[in-house]
Amino acid sequence: MADSGSEDIAVIGNTDLTPSESENNLKNTMVEKGTSLLKKMEISVAEAEKRTGKNAVNMQETYTVYLIEMRPVDAASEGTNPVPDSLWRRYSEFELLRNYLLVTYPFLVVPPLPEKRAEFVWHKLSADNMDPDFVERRRVGLENFLLRVASHPDLSTDKIFYSFLTEENGWKETVFETGFQAKADSRLKALNATFRVKNPDKRFAEMKHYGDELQSVISQLLRVRARAADRLYGVYKVHGNYGRVFSEWSAIEKEMGDGLQSAGHHMDAYAASVDDILEEEEHYADQMKEYLFYADALRAVCRKHELTQYELEMAAQDLTSKKQQREELATGTIRTFSLKGVTSKLFGQETPEQREAKLKMLETQIEEGEELVKERNAECEEFVKSAWVDIERFKEQKDHDLREALISYAIMQISMCKKGIQVWNNAKECFSKM
Amino acid sequence: MFTALLTFKKNVDTTLTDGSSFNASMQTSPASMINQYKFEEDADTKDIFVTVDNPESHVTAIETYITYRVMTKTTRSEFDSSEFEVRRRYQDFLWLKGRLEEAHPTLIAHPLPEKFVVKGMVERFNEDFIETRRRALHRFLNKIAEHPIFSSSEDFKIFLTAASGELTSHKKQGPGFLSRMGDTVKAVAAAVRGVRNRPQEFTEMQEYVEAFSQKISSLDKVTQRIVREQKEYLEELKECGPTYALWSQSEEELAEPLKNVAGCVDRCCKETEEQVKNLSDHLIPVLHEYVLCADTLKAVLRRRDNIQADFEAKTEALATKKADRDTMRNDLDKAEDRLEWANNALKSDWTRWQKVMRTDLRSAFVDTAERNVSYYEKCLAVWESFLHSQRTDAEGNGKVDFS
Numbered sequence: 126m127a128d129s130g131s132e133d134i135a136v137i138g139n140t141d142l143t144p145s146e147s148e149n150n151l152k153n154t155m156v157e158k159g160t161s162l163l164k165k166m167e168i169s170v171a172e173a174e175k176r177t178g179k180n181a182v183n184m185q186e187t188y189t190v191y192l193i194e195m196r197p198v199d200a201a202s203e204g205t206n207p208v209p210d211s212l213w214r215r216y217s218e219f220e221l222l223r224n225y226l227l228v229t230y231p232f233l234v235v236p237p238l239p240e241k242r243a244e245f246v247w248h249k250l251s252a253d254n255m256d257p258d259f260v261e262r263r264r265v266g267l268e269n270f271l272l273r274v275a276s277h278p279d280l281s282t283d284k285i286f287y288s289f290l291t292e293e294n295g296w297k298e299t300v301f302e303t304g305f306q307a308k309a310d311s312r313l314k315a316l317n318a319t320f321r322v323k324n325p326d327k328r329f330a331e332m333k334h335y336g337d338e339l340q341s342v343i344s345q346l347l348r349v350r351a352r353a354a355d356r357l358y359g360v361y362k363v364h365g366n367y368g369r370v371f372s373e374w375s376a377i378e379k380e381m382g383d384g385l386q387s388a389g390h391h392m393d394a395y396a397a398s399v400d401d402i403l404e405e406e407e408h409y410a411d412q413m414k415e416y417l418f419y420a421d422a423l424r425a426v427c428r429k430h431e432l433t434q435y436e437l438e439m440a441a442q443d444l445t446s447k448k449q450q451r452e453e454l455a456t457g458t459i460r461t462f463s464l465k466g467v468t469s470k471l472f473g474q475e476t477p478e479q480r481e482a483k484l485k486m487l488e489t490q491i492e493e494g495e496e497l498v499k500e501r502n503a504e505c506e507e508f509v510k511s512a513w514v515d516i517e518r519f520k521e522q523k524d525h526d527l528r529e530a531l532i533s534y535a536i537m538q539i540s541m542c543k544k545g546i547q548v549w550n551n552a553k554e555c556f557s558k559m
Numbered sequence: 560m561f562t563a564l565l566t567f568k569k570n571v572d573t574t575l576t577d578g579s580s581f582n583a584s585m586q587t588s589p590a591s592m593i594n595q596y597k598f599e600e601d602a603d604t605k606d607i608f609v610t611v612d613n614p615e616s617h618v619t620a621i622e623t624y625i626t627y628r629v630m631t632k633t634t635r636s637e638f639d640s641s642e643f644e645v646r647r648r649y650q651d652f653l654w655l656k657g658r659l660e661e662a663h664p665t666l667i668a669h670p671l672p673e674k675f676v677v678k679g680m681v682e683r684f685n686e687d688f689i690e691t692r693r694r695a696l697h698r699f700l701n702k703i704a705e706h707p708i709f710s711s712s713e714d715f716k717i718f719l720t721a722a723s724g725e726l727t728s729h730k731k732q733g734p735g736f737l738s739r740m741g742d743t744v745k746a747v748a749a750a751v752r753g754v755r756n757r758p759q760e761f762t763e764m765q766e767y768v769e770a771f772s773q774k775i776s777s778l779d780k781v782t783q784r785i786v787r788e789q790k791e792y793l794e795e796l797k798e799c800g801p802t803y804a805l806w807s808q809s810e811e812e813l814a815e816p817l818k819n820v821a822g823c824v825d826r827c828c829k830e831t832e833e834q835v836k837n838l839s840d841h842l843i844p845v846l847h848e849y850v851l852c853a854d855t856l857k858a859v860l861r862r863r864d865n866i867q868a869d870f871e872a873k874t875e876a877l878a879t880k881k882a883d884r885d886t887m888r889n890d891l892d893k894a895e896d897r898l899e900w901a902n903n904a905l906k907s908d909w910t911r912w913q914k915v916m917r918t919d920l921r922s923a924f925v926d927t928a929e930r931n932v933s934y935y936e937k938c939l940a941v942w943e944s945f946l947h948s949q950r951t952d953a954e955g956n957g958k959v960d961f962s
Contacts, residue, residue: 335809342806349798356792363788366781374774377767381917388924524812531816532949535823538942545935553928559921 162281163272166195168290170268173260174213189260190215191267195290212293216241219267222289225300226280228309231429232512233280234519236273237418239266245347245410247355262411269415279515316428320435326509332516333427340420343413350410354403365396384559391552398548402541409537412530416523423519426512433508437501444494451487454480607633607704609719611697614689615646624648627693629700631719643720649674651718652696654730658714659703664862665905667912668709669702670851671695695844702915708904754864755871758902764909765860772853779846782838789835793828800824819945826941834934838927845923849916856912859905866901870894 162168172192180186196209219238226235243259253259271290274280285303288296371389375382613628626646633641652671659668672695703709717729800821807817873891880887 338809339806342802342809346799346802346806349795349802353792353795353799356788356795359788360785360792363781363785366784367778370774370777370781374771374778377770377774381921384921524810527813528816528949531820532946534820535942535945535949538827539939539946542935542939542942546932546939549928549931549935553925553932556921556924556928559917559924 162275162287163198165198166275167198168268168271168275169194170264170271171211173264175255176215187255188215189255189263191264193271193290210291212291214289214293216263216267218289218297219270221297221300222286223270224309225285225303225305226274226283227425228305228312229283229285229303230279231312231433232426232508233277233515234419234422234426235280236270236277237415237422238270239263239411240414240418245351245414247351247358262407266411266415278518312429312432315432320432322431322435323438324434326430326434328513329427329430333424336420336424336427340417340424343417343420347410347413347417350406350413354406358399358403361396361399361402363396364392368393368396381559384555384557388552388555388559391548391555395545395548395552398544402537402544405537405540409530409534412526412533416527419519419523423516426516430508430512433501433505437498437505440494440497440501444491444498447487447491447494451484451491454484454487605705606635607631607710609697609700609704611693611700614693624650625689627696629719637716638720645720645726646723647718647726649692649696651726652699655703655714655718656699659709659712662712662714663708663904664866665859665901666706666708666908667852667855667859667905668706669699670848670855671699673851691844695848698848705915707911708908754868757864757867760906761860761863761902765857768853768856768860772850772857775846775849775853779843779850782843782846786835786838786843789831789838793831793835796824796828796831800828816949819948823941823945827938830934830937830941834930837930841930842923842927845919849920852912852916863901863905866894866898870898 170191171194174190174192175187176190177185177187190213192211192213194209194211216238223235223238226233239262242254243256274286280286285300288299292299368389368391371385371392375385375389378385608631610630611627612630614625615628616623616625626648629643629645629647631638631643633643653674656668656671659666672692703715709715714729717726721729803817803821803824807814807821810817870891873887873894877884877887877891
């Protein structure tokens with residue numbers, strides 16, 4: 126795995142992390158530093174706030190806005206602490222940015238946004254978008270998105286992205302002015318249509334298949350994990366009942382009372398410990414979710430490549446048929462069936478002038494067609510080249526990040542086991558004093 | 560039995576006709592005699608060892624039933640030999656318990672496992688059920704053997720030593736159905752009358768038993784709920800490992816760590832399975848037995864009350880009736896003795912029972928805590944080995960800086 130100058134801060138070896146350290150580790154291991162924008166600026170999504178306003182149909186709505194802060198990297202090391210540049214954005218603006226990037230860079234695996242609606246929830250997790258826990262996890266996800274884009278060699282240099290971070294007002298208009306929407310609409314139509322490519326590129330076909338598998342298996346993992354988390358919650362919480370009953374029982378006992386009472390407290394502690402455990406696990410689930418959505422982005426690239434290839438093939442096909450027509454016209458032989466040919470046979474040949482005119486038109490069309498094929502060919506080649514570079518970059522990033530995620534999962538399990546050992550040893554001591 | 564006791568009291572005859580042997584040099588009052596039994600309970604003086612094992616099913620024309628092998632090793636002189644091996648069925652245990660309770664209505668006998676609530680013929684011979692019952696029967700006999708008075712019972716001795724035919728004929732010799740009926744009727748009548756002046760300590764005992772019964776039932780229920788929740792957790796967890804394994808098939812670099820994680824999750828599943836089994840096999844039976852104990856205690860207190868009610872009724876009768884005064888006085892004396900005997904027996908056995916309860920429950924909970932620690936330690940080792948493998952992997956490839 127090539128090291129592109131990233132400074133991964135070690136997660137392994139240190140199993141006792143504070144929540145902020147842990148979050149830092151998450152950030153640093155998930156995102157490569159060292160590309161142009163992030164070398165200069167530190168980006169963060171610092172806060173979330175509720176706003177109310179009128180929406181497009183003039184109805185009152187409540188929504189959440191997120192504070193994006195940018196501060197120069199140097200400032201931190203110089204010891205000065207200038208006020209960061211900041212602006213507020215809501216989720217729909219992030220969506221707009223991403224859609225713009227998708228259309229403008231169809232050959233790149235564009236980083237995904239955190240989910241629009243909470244999925245894979247289990248009973249304690251709220252599916253409500255206004256729920257503070259959901260908002261907090263979304264804030265982290267949005268920050269992650271910005272960091273991913275800012276560390277991408279190509280995306281980080283995009284002007285629209287830069288103005289997203291710096292220009293609060295008028296940014297939307299700027300985006301629409303690029304006319305990307307028109308492209309988006311036509312692209313969308315084309316992508317949704319079914320088409321067949323004659324000579325599919327094997328590598329892309331394999332990638333698409335991989336994307337499908339990745340999406341399917343991560344979905345399954347998230348579902349299973351959520352159900353298991355739900356059950357684990359139940360197991361821990363029921364132990365709280367021990368606490369209550371031991372306490373009540375200790376009231377009627379003489380010698381056994383103290384031991385029971387203190388054991389009861391440990392049972393309460395055990396029951397309470399599951400909240401932190403599962404909160405950490407949500408972090409892990411979020412890391413998996415990011416790659417679930419990345420799988421989609423990967424598939425999108427493959428699909429767009431297919432489209433590009435299809436358009437090339439169409440142009441080539443069109444050119445070939447035009448050339449054939451020219452040949453037929455020139456030599457007078459009819460190779461392909463055409464209504465004009467039949468009618469001319471039936472109703473008499475065309476005049477030499479008419480034929481001349483037709484030939485000329487065909488020549489022009491063929492010229493244009495050859496230009497188009499050249500263009501499309503170049504486009505295709507360019508696409509394949511750029512896409513494949515990015516796919517390789519993505520592969521490395523994915524392998525690295527997911528391996529780190531698995532390691533952090535193991536660390537979480539270890540932490541959970543250590544807590545369990547401690548609680549039950551304490552309880553044992555209390556029980557032996559019964 | 561009570562006739563024998565009276566003889567004892569009046570004639571300072573220390574040999575009781577039922578064959579139980581008491582130390583001849585003891586004092587004469589029933590109270591002090593009972594007090595003698597609150598003593599040496601340490602293992603050094605344990606002179607009888609009983610095991611229940613080896614369930615076998617027997618098929619006859621009429622029924623199918625299970626017998627258990629009961630093995631006894633003892634140095635006690637009243638036993639003809641030092642080792643015995645007999646086969647007994649549940650009915651025989653029921654009989655023994657009934658006899659012991661009849662002989663000592665206010666002593667606290669350890670409960671038997673419950674009769675099977677008929678769900679269907681097949682279930683009665685379910686392996687788990689038989690094993691659970693076998694363990695409970697084993698505990699029952701051992702508790703009887705450890706009890707200072709019960710273990711000297713002739714019925715107990717016969718239970719441990721007699722061949723099946725002998726046992727059957729001995730069973731038939733017991734107080735007849737009708738006489739038992741008579742006692743029951745008297746007991747019911749007494750119960751209806753109720754006790755007038757119950758001594759405070761027995762009222763306190765009753766209050767304690769009520770509360771204890773509730774608490775121990777709650778603990779039983781909570782533990783069963785934990786087992787249920789853990790089983791459901793296990794069901795979900797069992798799907799995680801295979802999912803990681805499936806994923807590893809699509810990956811190259813990630814295949815190894817994913818397979819590794821799949822293996823770890825599977826191993827944790829096994830440990831969880833074992834932990835669930837431990838709870839079911841060790842903690843739940845003990846809690847359940849003490850739920851039954853609470854019922855036994857309630858019954859003992861009721862019987863004591865009945866004995867007192869009987870005495871009170873007879874006292875009243877003597878005061879009001881004119882005829883048969885001599886017989887009535889005689890009856891009253893017997894009733895008084897009976898009451899004194901019952902109260903003292905209960906008081907001593909109560910202390911003994913509390914000690915035993917404390918020991919049993921303490922060790923059951925300590926045991927549970929130990930098993931939980933062991934469970935987490937095993938899972939910890941599993942995940943640490945994963946980390947270790949990733950560490951050596953990464954260091955070998957120079958991928959990640961661990962400093």
